[in-house]
Amino acid sequence: MGWWVRAVGRFLRGAAGRRPPRGPRCSSGRASSSPPPPLPVSELDKADAWLLRKAHETGFLSWFRNGLLATGVGVISYVQSDMGREAAYGFFILGGICVSYGSASYLVSLFLLRRTMMLAFSTALLNGTAVTTVALFWLCAVSLYIGRLEVEIIQEDSSDECQDTNKDDGKSDE
DSSP, X not given: OOHHHHHHHHHHHGGGGOOOOSSOSSTTSOOOSSOOOOOOOOHXXXXXXXXXXXXXXXXXXXXXXXXXXXXXXXXXXXXXXXXXXXXXXXXXXXXXXXXXXXXXXXXXXXXXXXXXXTOXXXXXXXXXXXXXXXXXXXXXXXXHHHHHHHHHHHHHHHXXXXXXXXXXXXXXXX
């Protein structure tokens, strides 16, 4: 298993799964039964958390933008020529890789860095839901477009046959 699987497992276990600290907590040698009071949060800590959040979002947006660009190039290449139709599917796959990797890495690091970014669980869940929704909208749009392409290909083939039978229906051109 990877390190991230263990980190997600520790995150899901929460405080109940934490190991007791090793060694004495205070200089007197006795371990106190109550946890130490939380340290006050400085303005510098808040600014660092805000910058980490923005850098994290920028990484996702970069991957998503590249996925949209690859998908757009796929749409344009499909329309251009028959050779472009074959390349279009490669661009669709490339766009899917970019969108799915960007979304997955955002979600994993969002929940791993949630405390560092000073995000409440509900806020992290809302951000994760938004990213998942955007990725699913992209998937639906590409699926509908590819489905439409397949329908057009089939209809083009059947319309050619219909035009040939209409010309040979026994009527003379006068």
